Each structure stands twice: as C-alpha cells, then as structure tokens.
Amino acid sequence: MNTMIKIARYHLTQPVMFPGLPWATLAFAFAVNVARGGDNFRDGVVVIFTMFFIAGVQRIGRWLPFSLALGATRRSFYAGTALLGVSMSLVSGLVIAGLQAIERATGGWGLSITFFRVPYLLNGPWYATWLTSFVGLSALFVYGMWYGAVYRRWGAPGVLAFIAFQVLVTLAVALPEPGRVWSFLYSWSYVGEHLASLSALDLTGVAAALAVVFLVGGHATIRRAAV
Amino acid sequence: MTPVISVTGLTRRYRDQVALDDVSVTIGAGSITGLLGRNGAGKTTLLRILAGQEFPSSGSVRIFGLPPAENESVLRRLVLVREDQTYPDINVRHALRAASWFHPNWDSALASSLLDDFGVRANKAVKNLSRGQRSALGITIGLAARAAVTLFDEPYAGLDAVARQIFYDRLLADYADFPRTVLLSTHLIDEAAALFENVVVIDRGRVVLDTAADGLRGMVTTVSGPVLAVDSFTEGRPVWERRTLGSQASVVTVGQVSCEDRERARSLGLDLTPLSLQQLVVRASGWSAGAGYLATRTSA
Amino acid sequence: MPEMAGLDEGGPLFAQVAERLAGEIADGGLAEGERVPSTNELAAFYRINPATAAKGINVLADDGLLEKRRGIGMFVATGARRRLLARRRAEFTERYLSPMLSEAARLGIDADELFALIKEAGHERGGVPV
Numbered sequence: 221m222n223t224m225i226k227i228a229r230y231h232l233t234q235p236v237m238f239p240g241l242p243w244a245t246l247a248f249a250f251a252v253n254v255a256r257g258g259d260n261f262r263d264g265v266v267v268i269f270t271m272f273f274i275a276g277v278q279r280i281g282r283w284l285p286f287s288l289a290l291g292a293t294r295r296s297f298y299a300g301t302a303l304l305g306v307s308m309s310l311v312s313g314l315v316i317a318g319l320q321a322i323e324r325a326t327g328g329w330g331l332s333i334t335f336f337r338v339p340y341l342l343n344g345p346w347y348a349t350w351l352t353s354f355v356g357l358s359a360l361f362v363y364g365m366w367y368g369a370v371y372r373r374w375g376a377p378g379v380l381a382f383i384a385f386q387v388l389v390t391l392a393v394a395l396p397e398p399g400r401v402w403s404f405l406y407s408w409s410y411v412g413e414h415l416a417s418l419s420a421l422d423l424t425g426v427a428a429a430l431a432v433v434f435l436v437g438g439h440a441t442i443r444r445a446a447v
Numbered sequence: 448m449t450p451v452i453s454v455t456g457l458t459r460r461y462r463d464q465v466a467l468d469d470v471s472v473t474i475g476a477g478s479i480t481g482l483l484g485r486n487g488a489g490k491t492t493l494l495r496i497l498a499g500q501e502f503p504s505s506g507s508v509r510i511f512g513l514p515p516a517e518n519e520s521v522l523r524r525l526v527l528v529r530e531d532q533t534y535p536d537i538n539v540r541h542a543l544r545a546a547s548w549f550h551p552n553w554d555s556a557l558a559s560s561l562l563d564d565f566g567v568r569a570n571k572a573v574k575n576l577s578r579g580q581r582s583a584l585g586i587t588i589g590l591a592a593r594a595a596v597t598l599f600d601e602p603y604a605g606l607d608a609v610a611r612q613i614f615y616d617r618l619l620a621d622y623a624d625f626p627r628t629v630l631l632s633t634h635l636i637d638e639a640a641a642l643f644e645n646v647v648v649i650d651r652g653r654v655v656l657d658t659a660a661d662g663l664r665g666m667v668t669t670v671s672g673p674v675l676a677v678d679s680f681t682e683g684r685p686v687w688e689r690r691t692l693g694s695q696a697s698v699v700t701v702g703q704v705s706c707e708d709r710e711r712a713r714s715l716g717l718d719l720t721p722l723s724l725q726q727l728v729v730r731a732s733g734w735s736a737g738a739g740y741l742a743t744r745t746s747a
Numbered sequence: 748m749p750e751m752a753g754l755d756e757g758g759p760l761f762a763q764v765a766e767r768l769a770g771e772i773a774d775g776g777l778a779e780g781e782r783v784p785s786t787n788e789l790a791a792f793y794r795i796n797p798a799t800a801a802k803g804i805n806v807l808a809d810d811g812l813l814e815k816r817r818g819i820g821m822f823v824a825t826g827a828r829r830r831l832l833a834r835r836r837a838e839f840t841e842r843y844l845s846p847m848l849s850e851a852a853r854l855g856i857d858a859d860e861l862f863a864l865i866k867e868a869g870h871e872r873g874g875v876p877v
Contacts, residue, residue: 223519226548233541283535286542288500289588290549291522443517447500479796616794623787623797641760641795661799665758703758710841714849723756 227292227300228307231279238279239308242271253335264335265316265342272312272357276305276364280438281371285447294442298365302435305361313353317346341420352424359431366438373445449476451596451628452497457506459492459652466492468652469506474628474645479618481643481660482632483728489652490632491529494600497630498527510596523551525596528589530582530604534573539584542573543591552593557621561587564613578605586614590621599631608638615639636725646724650732665721667730668704671697672717680708680717687730752793760795764803772812772823773831783813783821 231238246268253264279301287297320336328334336342341356342349370382452474459467467489474480482490495501496508499516508514515521534542539562547553562569565583567576576584582604589597603611619642622629633639646663648656667687670677674696681700688699704712704719712719722730754763771777784792789800804821807813812827851861 226545229548230545233545234535234537237536282533285533286535286545288498289527289529289532290545291519291525292549293499293517293519293522295517296519444502446495446502478798616791619790619794619796623790626797640756641754641793641799644796644798661759661761661802664756664760706842710846710849713846714853716853721755721757 223292223296224300224303227287227297228304230287230290231283231301231304238275238304239312242268242275243312245271250335253333254329254331263338265320265338268312268316269356269360272305272309273360273364276361276366277368277371278364279304280365280368280442282368284368284372284442284445288447294445295439298369298439298442301365302362305365306358309354309357309361312357313350316342316353317350320349321346341423344420348420352420352427355424355427355431359427359434362431362434362438366434366441369438369442369445372447373441450474451476451511452630453507453509453512454493454497455507457493457496457508458504459489459496459501460504465652467496467503470649470652470654472647472654472657474630476628477626478644479622479629479631479642480645480647481636481639482630482647482649483634483636484632484649485732486634488649488732490649491600493649494527494529494598494630494632497596498522498525498598500527523549524594525598526550526589526592526594527598528585528600528602530585530601532581532585536572536574538570538572539567539576540569542584543569543588546588546592550592550594552625554591554593557593558587558591561590561617564617565610579607579610580605582606583610586617590617593621593625593627595627597627597629599629599633601632601634603633603635611635611638615642618642636728637723640724643724646728648728648731656728656731660724663724663727665703667699667701667722667727669697669699669720669722670712670717671695671720672715676715676717680712680715754793754795760793760799761802761806764789764793764795764800765806768803768807769812769831772827773835775828777823779823779825779827781823782819783823785820 246265249264249267280298283301284294284297288294292300316336320342323329323333323336341352344352367379367382370378374381450473452472454470454472457467457470458465470489470493482493484490492501496503497510497515499518499522502516508516510521510525513521515525537545543555543558543562547555547558559569562583565580565587567580567583567587571580573581573584582602583606586599586602589599589602603614606614615638618629618631631639631642640660643660646656646658646660647654670681672695674691674694677696677698681698685701686698687701690697699722704721709719753767754760757763768777768783777783783804786797786801786804789795789803790797793800804813808815808821812824812831813821814824815821856864
C-alpha cells in the first residue's frame with residue numbers, strides 16, 4: 221500500500237474531527253439560520269471554509285509526532301495529509317454545489333435563505349461552485365497545514381513570527397501606493413471593490429496559485445521539524 | 448559482528464547546550480544493548496536521532512548503511528518507543544491498526560496478548576490512559592512491530608515493578624524467538640542488567656563506556672575488613688576509593704577476583720562484594736578517575 | 748535486582764550458567780545422554796539474554812562435557828560426570844580443605860581437635876565414613 225494512502229487511512233481512523241466537525245459546524249450554522257428564519261446568517265457556508273483551515277492546522281500539528289513514530293517520513297506524511305484534505309475538498313465542494321442547487325430550486329429552502337450562495341464567489345452554475353469550493357477548501361486546508369508545520373518546527377513563537385511575516389509581505393505588496401494600505405486596513409469594502417473587478421474564476425485561479433505556494437512553503441517548513 | 452547501527456562523531460547542539468558531543472558507537476546485529484546514563488545525559492537525543500525524529504548538528508548516523516532521517520527503507524524496519532510519545536485524538540485500537548500498516552512484521556496476536564498482560568482496553572482513548580497504560584501501549588507497539596531495529600527510550604514510566612518485569616520477560620521471550628537489534632535506554636539498571644549483552648554509558652553527551660556487559664561483571668569489587676588486611680590484599684591492585692573508620696577499611700578495587708583471591712581474602716577475614724552494574728555505571732558517570740580507568744581497561 | 752534464580756554480579760553470567768549446569772551434571776541431576784535445557788529455556792529460566800545462555804552452553808561443549816546432536820539439541824556427553832567429579836576431587840583440597848584449615852588456625856583449633864570435630868559432624872550427618 222502506498223505510504224500516502226496509509227497516511228490518509230491513518231487520519232481517517234478519527235473521522236469525527238475531520239471531515240466530521242466542519243460539516244457538523246456547517247449543519248449547526250444552517251440549523252440556526254433556519255430557526256431564526258430569513259436573512260440573519262447570509263453566506264453561512266463560509267463557516268466550513270474556516271473549519272477546513274483549522275483542520276489543516278490540527279492534522280499536521282497533532283498528528284505528525286505519532287506518524288513519525290510509525291516510521292513515515294515527513295515528506296510522505298505531508299503529502300498524505302494534503303491528499304486527504306484535497307480529497308475531502310473535492311467531495312465537500314460537490315455537496316455544497318448540490319445543496320446550493322437545491323437552495324435555488326426551493327427559493328432558499330422556502331424561507332428566502334441564501335446560506336449556500338455567496339455573492340461573486342459562489343453564485344454561478346453548479347460546476348463553477350464545485351470548482352471554487354474545491355479550490356477554496358483545498359487552499360485553506362493547505363494554508364492551515366503550513367501553520368501546523370510552523371508550529372511543529374518553531375513552536376508558538378514561530379507561529380507569531382509567521383503571521384507577522386505574512387502581514388509584512390502583504391504590506392510590501394500594497395506599499396508601492398501607501399494610500400492603498402490605509403484604505404485596505406480601514407475599509408473592507410475596498411477589498412470588495414478591488415476583488416469585484418475579478419471574476420469568480422480569476423479568484424479561483426488566485427486561490428489555486430496560493431494553494432501551491434502554501435504547499436511548497438509548508439513542505440519546506442516540515443522537512444526539518446523535529447519531534 | 449555485522450554493524451547495524453554506526454554512529455561517528457555525532458554532535459547535537461542546541462542554543463544553550465550540547466546534548467551530544469562527538470559520539471561514536473557501533474551496535475551489532477542481533478543483540479540487546481543497554482544505553483545507560485543519568486537523566487539528561489543525552490540518551491533520548493541519541494535515540495531520537497537514530498529514529499530520524501531529530502537531526503544531527505554534525506557527524507554521521509548510519510542504519511543498515513543508510514542515514515535514517517526521511518529514509519523510508521530504514522524507518523520501515525525500525526521502531527522507537529518513547530516515554531513522552533504524543534498521540535493524536537485516537538484510541539488504542541486505532542493506534543495499533545495504524546502501526547500494523549507501517550510495520551511489515553507486525554503480529555496482531557502478540558499485540559492483543561500484550562494489551563491483556565498490561566490490562567489496557569482497546570477501545571479506550573489514548574488521551575484518557577494513565578501514564579502506565581500509555582507506557583504499556585508504547586511497549587506493545589514496540590514489541591509487536593518485531594522491527595529489525597527496536598529502540599526503547601525509558602519505556603516504563605508509570606509502570607510498577609511487576610509490570611516492568613512483564614516487559615522484560617516478554618521482551619526476552621520474543622527476542623529469543625525473533626532475534627533483532629535492541630537498544631534499551633534505562634536508568635533502572637540493575638533490573639534490566641541481565642538482558643544486556645553490551646552496555647553503552649553516556650554522561651553529559653559523551654560516551655564514557657562501551658563494552659560487553661559480562662566483561663564488567665565482577666570487574667570491580669569492594670574489599671572490607673581490618674585495615675592492614677585490606678591494604679595487604681589490595682597491594683598492587685588499582686584502587687578507586689578508600690574509606691576507613693577506626694580499624695576497619697573499605698576499598699574499591701579493580702580487576703577480576705579469582706578463586707585463590709577469594710580464599711586468601713577469607714583467610715584474612717575480609718569481605719568481598721562485587722559492584723553491581725548499576726553501581727559501576729554510577730561511577731562511570733560521575734567519577735572521572737574511575738571512569739577514565741574503566742574506559743581504558745574495558746573498551747571492547 | 749530481580750532474582751536471576753541465583754545468578755549474581757560476582758562474575759560473567761555465562762560462566763555462572765556453565766558452572767550451574769556442570770554442577771547439575773556432577774550431582775547426577777542431568778544424566779549422561781540426557782538432553783540439556785535449550786538456550787531459550789535457560790534464558791527464560793534465569794531471565795537473561797539468550798546469547799549469554801548460549802555462551803555458557805558453549806563453554807561446556809568446548810570442554811567436551813556436552814555434545815550437539817544436529818537438529819535436536821545439546822546432550823550430556825558420556826563420561827562427563829566422571830570427568831567433572833575427578834576435577835572436583837582435584838579441587839577439593841584447594842576449595843574446601845584449605846579454607847577450613849585457615850579458619851581452624853584462626854580460631855586456634857589444633858589437629859586433634861579438628862579430627863574430633865570432623866568425626867562428630869560426620870556422625871550427626873549419618874554415615875560419612877571417617
């Protein structure tokens with residue numbers, strides 16, 4: 221059996237936390253939305269994206285030590301975990317697309333709820349929703365994995381430094397026009413304006429590119445992590 | 448001896464200390480070696496590096512002729528049981544199943560039997576196990592894996608003397624049926640002394656003793672009795688320590704004691720007590736004069 | 748230290764194992780032609796490393812006291828008991844008489860008293876021909 225598959229199976233000995241918890245959280249958020257009725261929890265599907273990020277952090281942070289004890293290499297553990305996250309993203313994306321279709325067909329579950337529809341991002345045909353969700357969930361999972369790797373290698377101080385580093389990079393990108401920085405920081409609508417000029421497909425491409433960056437970065441980080 | 452583990456000039460430095468300092472040691476195939484020394488001597492660091500879980504600062508480590516870190520062909524044939532192993536959110540059964548996928552020689556029947564011996568229930572979450580039960584789990588994995596290179600790092604935390612004896616007995620029994628290369632680090636030396644063919648003693652990151660265990664037994668003896676008799680008996684023998692109280696003396700002397708020596712001691716009214724392996728290691732670890740002497744006399 | 752069925756730290760374990768086996772042969776506990784415990788059986792009994800047990804057996808085998816029968820195990824060689832007893836006879840003076848004489852000297856027991864003591868002890872034991 222290929223080692224990566226062994227790692228995926230290793231993770232799935234405990235499916236409750238992943239993919240269980242992200243979906244349970246989503247279901248809970250949906251239930252709350254239905255109970256309150258109407259427009260109270262717009263774009264609630266975002267919740268599952270956050271949970272995939274958290275799962276990525278956990279699956280590296282907490283599952284690495286025993287995997288090394290089992291005799292896996294860091295390389296295969298990292299790849300196997302990424303494989304797991306991407307697979308779950310693929311399936312989850314399809315389910316989200318399906319639920320979105322049902323939501324549209326039932327006029328928002330008979331209550332005008334827009335839980336599975338997000339303006340710009342998840343509002344198109346089912347295959348676009350599937351693709352964007354798949355890439356988005358994967359990117360966030362892999363992003364979380366990088367945090368997990370940083371934690372394993374440098375501990376909590378490392379994570380703080382990692383966050384600071386990213387803030388600096390973002391600022392550096394925006395810095396050529398200082399004015400942008402302030403409007404960026406103080407106005408989320410600026411982001412919305414800027415992003416609105418890109419189509420959902422472009423954003424999906426950006427997310428995919430970021431996912432690759434995260435994968436490479438996380439791998440480079442975990443290679444020398446000691447346990 | 449076919450070397451299975453070859454460590455040459457291994458050094459591991461951290462920001463504020465040197466955990467291992469120019470360590471060189473060779474472990475042969477099919478043997479049980481005791482890795483002995485005080486807490487903090489560097490035993491755990493060495494084992495972690497051997498298992499590829501930590502990286503050297505300098506020097507070389509070869510297992511089956513290859514560096515173990517990130518090397519699947521080596522790691523597949525190796526298992527490290529650590530006292531401080533962290534597990535994810537799984538239960539005992541999951542841990543054993545995962546282990547069975549990664550260790551080609553895994554024996555499920557042995558694993559079940561060991562869990563029974565130690566009284567650990569398979570569907571209990573690992574994080575809910577007591578310290579002793581966690582150690583039992585680690586030992587179960589370590590033994591059932593039947594890995595060609597089996598490393599134990601003080602695997603008995605929280606286990607009482609009876610459970611520890613179960614561990615030693617099961618280890619010996621399985622080792623007899625399925626020989627492998629075992630490296631067992633412990634600070635409870637006398638308990639495990641009879642298991643070892645060889646001992647490696649580490650003190651403050653350095654190897655201070657590396658020799659066959661049987662070569663050490665009876666090597667150092669305490670001679671006690673009347674001062675004059677003691678001095679007469681130990682004349683010409685290297686002496687490590689000399690204590691007197693009134694007309695009595697107690698001297699620690701090096702060198703095997705023959706039958707004639709014993710008879711002579713008895714005729715002089717002297718008492719001869721050999722130092723146990725544990726006492727020897729204690730001396731090797733802190734007593735530089737003794738350690739230096741032992742090293743030159745007994746290096747294999 | 749766990750009881751190693753009587754082994755101690757006084758010398759190499761393999762030598763002690765060999766000595767005990769030899770003692771068993773000399774006492775007649777292990778008859779000639781009888782199978783000797785295997786390496787693994789000895790290791791389990793004494794709770795020692797099998798290699799150590801094997802070494803002990805090899806000492807006796809090299810001495811011709813044990814012979815190997817391929818595929819079955821180690822057996823007590825013919826004449827082993829006789830040879831061991833002869834050896835012990837030769838050592839008897841050194842091992843038992845000399846210490847006794849030294850101790851007697853130490854306590855100031857002269858030859859006559861010594862003989863008397865031996866006779867007495869022999870009677871109590873019942874049947875030692877002195």
